[in-house]
Amino acid sequence: MKVNWVNNGAGPTGFSWESGDDFNSITGRRVEATLGEPNYKAIWWLELAIHSARRVARVKMPNGSASGFLIGPDLFMTNNHVFEDKNDAANARLQFNYRLLADETLAQRDEWQCDPDDTFVTNPNLDYSIVRVKEKEGQKAGDVWGHLNLHHGASIFENQRVNIIQHPQGRFQEIVFRDNQVRAVKDQFIQYLTDTDYGTSGSPVFDDWFNVVALHNQRVRDPNNPDRWYRNQGYRVEAIIADTGDLIPT
Numbered sequence: 043m044k045v046n047w048v049n050n051g052a053g054p055t056g057f058s059w060e061s062g063d064d065f066n067s068i069t070g071r072r073v074e075a076t077l078g079e080p081n082y083k084a085i086w087w088l089e090l091a092i093h094s095a096r097r098v099a100r101v102k103m104p105n106g107s108a109s110g111f112l113i114g115p116d117l118f119m120t121n122n123h124v125f126e127d128k129n130d131a132a133n134a135r136l137q138f139n140y141r142l143l144a145d146e147t148l149a150q151r152d153e154w155q156c157d158p159d160d161t162f163v164t165n166p167n168l169d170y171s172i173v174r175v176k177e178k179e180g181q182k183a184g185d186v187w188g189h190l191n192l193h194h195g196a197s198i199f200e201n202q203r204v205n206i207i208q209h210p211q212g213r214f215q216e217i218v219f220r221d222n223q224v225r226a227v228k229d230q231f232i233q234y235l236t237d238t239d240y241g242t243s244g245s246p247v248f249d250d251w252f253n254v255v256a257l258h259n260q261r262v263r264d265p266n267n268p269d270r271w272y273r274n275q276g277y278r279v280e281a282i283i284a285d286t287g288d289l290i291p292t
Contacts, residue, residue, distance in 0.1 A: 090252040091207070091217055096187045098246060099154075100137040100209040103130065107212035109245040110136065111254075113192055114291040115184030116175045118156065119282075120244030121259050125171035128158035136175065138187050141215040154183050165285055168230065168277045169259040172289060190246060192279045193292045196253040198232055200224050205248045206258060210239035225273055230281040232256050233273040247276040254279055 101108040101120055110120030118136060125131045136154040143149050154175050161174035175183045198204070205219040222236035234247070238258060247256035256276030264272035283290055 087250070091205070091219075093188075094190065094246075094248060094252045095141075095207045095215060095217070096138070097190045098138075098207045098209075098215065100140045100212065100215070100241075101244060102135045102137055102212075104133055107209060107241050108243045109209045109241065109258075111244075111246045112175070112184050112187060112189035113172070114189050116177070116182040117161070117172055117189070117290070118175050118183070119170060119172050119257065121257065122164045122166045122169045122171050123259070124244050125156075125158075125162075125164065125173060126166075127164075128162050131156040131158040131162060131171070131173045136183070138183070140209065152186065154178060161289075163286060163289060168282055168285055170257055170277065170282050170285075172286065190254050191292075192254055192283055192290055194253040196249055196251065196255065198224060198227055198249060198255045198278070200227055203250050204232070204234050204236050204255065205250070205252075206236050206238060206242065206245050207248070208238065208242040208245040208258070211241045213241070229278075231275050231277050233262055233275045236274060238274050257282060 098109060098111045099118070101110045101124060103124075108120055108124040110118055110124070113119045125134070134156055136156065138152045138154070139149045140151050141149045157174040157176040162171070164171040202224045203219070203222050204224055205217060205222060207215065207217045209215055218237045222234060224232055224234045226233040232247070232255065236247070238245070238261065242258055243260075245258045246254045247258050249255050256278050258274065258276040260275050261271045262273040262275050264270040
């Protein structure tokens with residue numbers, strides 16, 4: 043083992059040098075390979091992502107698919123443009139664990155039905171719909187898959203990172219967590235660079251601690267070039283909570 047390399051990094055003769063300073067100008071310590079903004083993540087970050095993904099489902103409808111997530115033991119949220127009315131919710135199936143395993147086999151999908159006659163709340167101005175999920179075999183969906191807590195109190199700021207667990211184009215569950223900076227924070231919505239696609243509508247937008255900070259709803263045109271999409275957008279959970287009163291559990 044080259045102990046000096048382990049502690050201090052390789053010397054100039056240990057690699058092909060392409061110019062530049064190999065010392066940090068602030069700390070005076072030798073620089074290894076942190077290039078620009080640090081991208082390190084603790085392994086628990088991956089555990090949190092998997093834990094959160096259990097609460098996200100593919101919304102399968104007769105004419106397409108979207109995404110959504112549990113916000114209570116038997117309450118499910120997606121976009122208003124996904125569930126515009128009770129009929130949309132009644133005809134949908136919520137498919138949890140719709141994903142591929144590491145060995146490229148299918149995970150065991152778990153399908154649930156909505157009960158909009160019990161509870162259905164929607165607001166097209168904030169593009170959300172919340173619906174009750176029917177019990178199955180004496181259990182609530184949240185008993186099996188858990189739910190995401192929207193009352194976490196975390197704030198979101200420009201240049202933070204946001205990650206989206208989603209079913210783009212109805213595919214098996216995916217996560218986007220690179221090139222994902224927040225670019226605008228308004229009272230009701232945030233805009234970000236995190237990738238989305240058709241089928242992502244209704245996905246939870248997570249901060250880097252996997253608090254849900256927004257409900258993804260649309261892409262945004264560049265005001266300087268109407269032929270170009272330049273951001274994605276989601277409505278902030280604070281605005282949705284304020285609009286729903288006591289419906290969303292703490």
